[in-house]
Amino acid sequence: MITKTPPEVLSPSDLAYMSTLNERDRRRFLATKAADFKAQGFSYRKVSKRMGTSTHTLQNGRQELLTGDGPGEGRIRRAGAGRKSVLPQHPEWTQAVVQIIEPHTAGLPQDENVVWISLSVTQIMGELFAMGYDISRYFVRQILDSLGLRERSFYKDLPMKEVKNRDEQFQRISSIREEAEAVGLPIISIDTKKKEMIGNFKRDGKALCNGPLKSLDHDFSTFSDGQIVPHGIYDVTRNEGYMTLGISHDTSKFVCDNIARVWREHLKEQYPNARTLVILCDGGGSNSSSHRIVKQDFMDLANKLGIRLLMVHYPPYCSKFNPIEHRLFSQITRSWSGAPLMSLQNAADRAAMTTTKKGLKVHVHINSKTYDIKRPIVESYQKRLARQVIFAPELGQWNYLVKPAN
Structure with missing residues (x-):
């Protein structure tokens, strides 16, 4: 980890500065530091080991600095980069969620594609735990999202009745x-x-005030x-x-x-x-x-x-x-x-x-x-x-x- 980097590689001020950077800027900062050590005869492998980061990260940072190419406007990493989702490795999680929500699913008689469930994420997590799956809220939300289920509010849009003309x-x-x-x-x-x-x-609504507002x-x-x-x-x-x-x-x-x-x-x-x-x-x-x-x-x-x-x-x-x-x-x-x-x-x-x-x-x-x-x-x-x-x-x-x- 970066926090364990020896002070002769990254000083406390370097670490403090890095804590303010996002992933892209940290990658480029470390590549700049690594270039200084490489000029002194150290290989990227040794420098990356001393810094507590991967050689791949340093090489990517160096390449971005040399070419000016980056992950794209508004992004800190390229599309598809980063840690891969564990959900494809555990299809049984999705199957368990489907099994839990199926009895609690309702829908519109006018549209078979519109459904909603009467369970909260917390309740689904409890049912999963009872089935032997200790899955975090984050992954439960990801599973629901993959099923097309997101938190939405009903909004008034349908006319009360069909009106001729x-x-x-x-x-x-x-x-x-x-x-x-x-x-x-x-x-x-x-x-x-x-x-x-x-x-x-x-x-x-809310109002700016310097104390609590009370009404009847x-x-x-x-x-x-x-x-x-x-x-x-x-x-x-x-x-x-x-x-x-x-x-x-x-x-x-x-x-x-x-x-x-x-x-x-x-x-x-x-x-x-x-x-x-x-x-x-x-x-x-x-x-x-x-x-x-x-x-x-x-x-x-x-x-x-x-x-x-x-x-x-x-x-x-x-x-x-x-x-x-x-x-x-x-x-x-x-x-x-x-x-x-x-x-x-x-x-x-x-x-x-x-x-x-x-x-x-x-x-x-x-x-x-x-x-x-x-x-x-x-x-x-x-x-x-x-x-x-x-x-x-x-x-x-x-x-x-x-x-x-x-």
Whole structure:
């Protein structure tokens, strides 16, 4: 071993320096030292024996120094070099692991190639020990890896159900966005984020602090100081977000009021020649593609703003594809993580600080109005609908144009 090298070969300072080097640099350092001793008449074999390393290592180090060739960028040894795995010498280990995990294997009925096991690595090690195999955690993980089994988390990706014309609607959304961008129309993505409780409630994430942070041990709404209804509007083209923090209900009237304010205070100035606003949204809740009250409120909004609203709904169970979800809401979640939302203003201030490397900017407004959840449909609804709303010939339930009455 290097630590047993006589001081006349490698001094204590040499050993200290070598302890800071990786394998490649140690190899080259030893080759440099060996060259000095070889010049004094010592053979590589004698020098390597005195150094406690192999002749092969010294020769490799010398060759790398002379030619400038190395194991490759970012590597400390050539591919395939180093100690060989012992697993091929013990196929019975793999057989034992397969025997242990087989009764504990589950899978997806939709895909026979996807399986998972209900045993932990520690439990597998215990079963192996009971069978007479004393195998380390490292080798058990290697065996599992060779079987294609690695630790993974389930992630939400599968739609709740198959939706007819789902793919066709995604193609239409893509076409609408391309056409709108080509002529400079504003495209906004809207949605309402999960409601948040105001008060000293635990939140995911961490915060820089000089002491332990404590919150209430139960998240009961009866102990909150109110709730926040976070509604977002995301300008897809300009990468700019507009968050409205409400305190009442998430209704279509609430949504339309937020759009009207953002249009008048921000978007109208950014798109002075626009006569049509493209709105991307999901198909449920306050953005429902089927509820009459939603269309009634959007007809009122078109009348109020004096522009056309091109409504484009994502298919059911596909709201996560709405740009606002991953472009704005994910960043707001990050800004709100780590510490409780102690007040509405505190939540607004932290949301306003949201930014990204791509230049996301967020404007925040507090909407203190109260919104009723049971409002009647006006008697003239059907006449207004026929006059103001033009449904697309295909997939009209998800694509329609709302015009001003005048």
